[in-house]
Amino acid sequence: MIRLVEREKARPAARPRLNESSVEVVLLLVALTSTxxxxxxxxxxxxxxxxxxxxxxxxxxxxxxxxxxxAGSFGIWPMIVGSVAVTAGxxxxxxxxxxxxxxxxxxxxxxxxxxxxxxxxxxxxxxxSVVYGFWGLIVIVPAIRNTFGGPGLSILAGSIILGIMxxxxxxxxxxxxxxxxxxxxxxxxxxxGATHWQTIWRLLLPAARSGxxxxxxxGLGRAVGETxxxxxxxxxxxxxxxxxxxxxxxxxxxxxxxxxYASGEHRQALxxxxxxxxxxxxxxxxxANLAIGRRDSL
Amino acid sequence: xxxxxxxxxxxxxxxxxxxAALLTLAVLFLIIAHxxxxxxxxxxxxFLLGSPRHMGREGGxxxxxxxxxxxxAVAILIATxxxxxxxxxxxxxxxxxxxxxxxxxxxESLAGVPSIIFGLFGFVFFVIALGLGWSILSGGLTLAAMxxxxxxxxxxxxIRAVPKVYRDVSFSLGATRWQTVTRAVLPTALPGIATxxxxxxxxxxxxxxxxxxxAGSSLHVPTSLFSPTRTMAVHFYILAREGISLEMAYAxxxxxxxxxxxxxxxxxxxxxRLAARAR
Numbered sequence: 057m058i059r060l061v062e063r064e065k066a067r068p069a070a071r072p073r074l075n076e077s078s079v080e081v082v083l084l085l086v087a088l089t090s091t092x093x094x095x096x097x098x099x100x101x102x103x104x105x106x107x108x109x110x111x112x113x114x115x116x117x118x119x120x121x122x123x124x125x126x127a128g129s130f131g132i133w134p135m136i137v138g139s140v141a142v143t144a145g146x147x148x149x150x151x152x153x154x155x156x157x158x159x160x161x162x163x164x165x166x167x168x169x170x171x172x173x174x175x176x177x178x179x180x181x182x183x184x185s186v187v188y189g190f191w192g193l194i195v196i197v198p199a200i201r202n203t204f205g206g207p208g209l210s211i212l213a214g215s216i217i218l219g220i221m222x223x224x225x226x227x228x229x230x231x232x233x234x235x236x237x238x239x240x241x242x243x244x245x246x247x248x249g250a251t252h253w254q255t256i257w258r259l260l261l262p263a264a265r266s267g268x269x270x271x272x273x274x275g276l277g278r279a280v281g282e283t284x285x286x287x288x289x290x291x292x293x294x295x296x297x298x299x300x301x302x303x304x305x306x307x308x309x310x311x312x313x314x315x316x317y318a319s320g321e322h323r324q325a326l327x328x329x330x331x332x333x334x335x336x337x338x339x340x341x342x343x344a345n346l347a348i349g350r351r352d353s354l
Numbered sequence: 355x356x357x358x359x360x361x362x363x364x365x366x367x368x369x370x371x372x373x374a375a376l377l378t379l380a381v382l383f384l385i386i387a388h389x390x391x392x393x394x395x396x397x398x399x400x401f402l403l404g405s406p407r408h409m410g411r412e413g414g415x416x417x418x419x420x421x422x423x424x425x426x427a428v429a430i431l432i433a434t435x436x437x438x439x440x441x442x443x444x445x446x447x448x449x450x451x452x453x454x455x456x457x458x459x460x461x462e463s464l465a466g467v468p469s470i471i472f473g474l475f476g477f478v479f480f481v482i483a484l485g486l487g488w489s490i491l492s493g494g495l496t497l498a499a500m501x502x503x504x505x506x507x508x509x510x511x512x513i514r515a516v517p518k519v520y521r522d523v524s525f526s527l528g529a530t531r532w533q534t535v536t537r538a539v540l541p542t543a544l545p546g547i548a549t550x551x552x553x554x555x556x557x558x559x560x561x562x563x564x565x566x567x568x569a570g571s572s573l574h575v576p577t578s579l580f581s582p583t584r585t586m587a588v589h590f591y592i593l594a595r596e597g598i599s600l601e602m603a604y605a606x607x608x609x610x611x612x613x614x615x616x617x618x619x620x621x622x623x624x625x626x627r628l629a630a631r632a633r
Contacts, residue, residue, distance in 0.1 A: 079532045080447055086439035090506065091460025093499045097467065097475040104478050156374030164371055173375065179618050180382050182553075184560025186591045187607055191385045193594065220381055227378075253364040274466070281468025283563040284591060308470045312563055315474070330474045334467070341466045345459070 101334055105327035117328060123294045125314065125322040132329055134296045138304035139280055139336075141297055142214040142290065146279040149219025151272055154226025155261075161227070162234040163256055181224035189288030192217040197289055206301045209291030214304070217285050222275035229274060233267020234260060270347040277340040281333070283308040307333045386611055393608025396601050402609070406573055410589060411599045415606055417575045421490070421583030424576060425569060426558040428494025429501060434551055436498075437505025438540075441547075444506075445513045446535050465503035472500050473567035481568055488582040493569030500564060501554035508553065512546020512628060513539060545628035552621040559613050562587045586610050 109117050112130055120131015157177075161170045196216055201208030237260060245255040261268070291303020292313060305313075311326050311333075318326055404414025440461070444454055476496030486492045516539050524534040540547075562585075570582035571592060584592075590610055593603040 076530055076532060080443075083439055083443040083447055086436055087443035087457050088460075089436045089440065090464045090502050091457060093502070094460050094464050094467070096479060097471065097499075100475055100478050100483070101471065104474075153374050153378065156371045157378050160371045160375040164368060165375070173379070175618065175622055176379055176382055178621075179615070180378070182556045182560070182614050182618050183382075183385065184562065184587050184610060184614065186560070186562045186587050186594070187385065187389065187610060190590070190594045190603065190607060191388060195384075195388065223378060251360050251364045253367040254360060257367070277466045281466075281470070283468065283470040288595060308468060308563075311470050311474065315477070315567055327474060327478070330471055334471055337466055337468060337471070338463065341463045344466075345462070 098334065101327055101330050104324060105329070105331040108321060108324040109328045109331065112325075117325075118332070121296065123310070125318065125325060128321065130321075130325040130328070132307065132310070132332065134294050135305050135307045135310045135329065136332070137296050138211070138290070139306040139308070141211050141304060142218060142286065142306055143276060143279040145211055145215025145300070146218030146222055147272065147276060149215055150222040150226055150275055150279075153219065154223045154271070154275070155230055155268065157223070157227045158230035158234060159256060159261075161231050163252070163260075177224050177227050180220075185221065185282060185285040186288075188217050188221055189285035192285065192289040200301070204301055207291055207303060209289060209303045210301045211290070211297055211304050212300045213289040214286050214306075215300075217289055218279045218282055221282060221285060222278050225275045225278055226271045229271035230264070230268050233264040233271070236267065237263050266347050270344055273340060273344040273347055277337055277344070280306075280336060280340065281308060283312045287312050307336075386615075389604065389607045389611050393604035393606070393611075396605035397608055401605055405575070406589075406602075409598055410573070410593050410602055412602075415586060415589060415609065417573055418584050418586045418589040418606070419609075421569070421576055422559055422585040422587070424490045424579075424583065425493045425497060425565065425585055426555055428490060428579070429497035429558045430551060430554060432495065432498035433502045433505050433554060437502050437550065437554075438509045438547055440502075440506045441509035441513055442535055442540075444510055446531065446539065461503045461506050464499070465507070467500075469500065469561060469563040470567075472496050473564040475499075476564060476568035487580065488568065488570030488572075489580045490569060490576055490583055491579045493565050493583070493585075494579075496564050496568045497558045497561060500561065501557050504553050504557065505547075505550040508550025509543070509547045512543040512549070515546065515628070516542045542631060543628075545624045545631065548624040549621050549628065552617055552624060556614060556617040556621070559585075559617065560587050560610065561585075562591050566591070586613075 108130070112120075117130060117132060118136065119133050120129070121133050122129045122131045123134060161173060165173065192213055196213050197208040197210075199208075200206070200210060200213055204212075241259055241263060242255055245259045246252070250258070286306055287309045290305065290309060292305045292309055293303040294305050294310075295302075297304040307329050311329055314322070315326055401414045402419070403416050405416055406418075407413035440457070444457060448454055473496070476492055476499075480486045480492035480495050481488055486495075520538045520542060521534055524538040529537070565585050566588050569585065569588075571584045571588055572582040573584055574581070576583040586606055587610060590603060590606040593599055593606060
């Protein structure tokens with residue numbers, strides 16, 4: 057504080073002061089940037105993608121089984137099924153594992169272990185998705201091929217890689233939710249003779265459920281939106297997958313693979329795929345907001 | 355009997371929870387170790403300082419290092435003032451209300467937008483509509499939009515962690531709000547803001563989907579903001595996916611991992627300093 061006073065004195069007295077109200081206006085405009093960008097994204101993706109959906113028809117576009125862009129056939133149902141399957145698989149891998157790690161960090165880990173583990177989780181979040189994809193291609197895909205047969209490039213491989221990639225999201229948000237619970241919950245339960253695990257399973261997890269739900273929803277959003285890692289391990293076949301070991305293509309990978317060379321209606325159809333993806337993500341965001349709102353009102 | 359059952363459940367659950375934690379660490383370790391062990395032997399001075407030959411089958415990655423640095427610099431220079439400004443507005447200039455909820459909704463939603471959507475947007479908006487072409491500027495602007503939510507969120511947390519008494523003292527000495535923000539609040543929050551910026555650097559360095567659609571994949575050394583370029587992550591992706599060279603892919607991946615490790619260490623250091631200051 058003293059430093060502040062001295063610095064103030066050191067400045068020439070006649071220095072013109074910034075007009076406070078203009079500062080406020082500028083800051084308000086700056087603060088609106090992210091919302092403006094979001095609006096621009098929506099406008100430009102929709103402007104580019106909606107016309108072709110209108111031309112093909114919503115039903116034919118969403119539920120059409122054939123994607124043959126060079127032949128003018130644009131149905132994205134195989135990609136929708138692919139996205140749903142891989143996302144469900146990622147949640148099946150990532151949610152139990154992530155929740156267990158969150159429970160470990162809040163309930164079981166010695167303080168030093170928890171402190172050492174946190175930067176590791178952060179690092180897991182920082183590894184680029186291409187690296188995950190490459191590692192999946194080199195390690196996971198051959199492992200699946202050797203164990204179960206088939207090409208290895210599969211929904212299973214995508215689910216494992218995405219399951220790992222959403223771990224940091226699931227862990228950090230569930231951990232926050234578990235930590236936010238009043239200690240009295242746990243003390244009361246233990247005082248009544250419940251074991252530590254009974255307390256966790258029957259009391260702490262249910263009490264933190266809206267936070268855990270938020271974690272799952274945000275993890276889901278990440279899994280739906282991930283592109284580069286999935287491109288490398290999924291096989292990218294345009295057909296409705298019939299098993300965990302079948303190759304598939306998601307909405308994101310379809311855009312990622314074909315944008316490089318698409319033009320005309322083909323490119324528009326990829327933007328239309330982007331429209332579908334954008335709508336899904338906004339719904340996921342809203343669901344997450346609802347879950348967070350419920351937590352705040354608790 | 356019942357007592358035995360629940361004790362046993364407790365034991366099993368405990369083992370599984372420990373197992374999950376160890377598995378997570380093992381996966382992280384395996385990924386990093388695998389790439390570094392396979393890649394580092396190829397990371398030589400010639401590799402770091404040389405130009406790629408034969409589409410990257412031989413030679414080095416210098417142009418992609420330059421491209422990554424340029425793109426990241428543009429993204430950070432644009433996103434930092436916008437992000438910190440937003441955080442200042444949200445924390446110091448307004449009360450919680452409809453407007454802040456609107457701004458927060460925009461920020462949170464933007465954080466959830468997949469990178470491929472940013473890529474599509476950057477392509478149609480910066481590359482085509484604004485006529486910037488595949489360039490460092492288009493890629494940097496797209497990345498700036500992507501990392502903006504991270505910088506806003508971490509800056510806001512850092513600014514909120516500054517004790518209220520700093521502001522009270524500053525106001526009581528006759529400082530205006532802006533003087534208070536720039537001379538009392540921001541200096542204290544600086545390490546936290548730095549963390550957000552460093553995380554933004556990390557995301558920019560590792561991003562592929564958005565960059566490949568907006569900055570292109572040219573292997574030439576960029577000469578201006580309007581030159582197309584290829585980042586390390588994009589180079590790594592192309593080498594691996596098109597099966598150009600496994601060795602070169604591993605080596606590029608190793609450099610990428612080292613960069614990410616360094617960035618994480620820096621971010622943790624900044625956080626540690628923030629915690630020390632807030633105490």
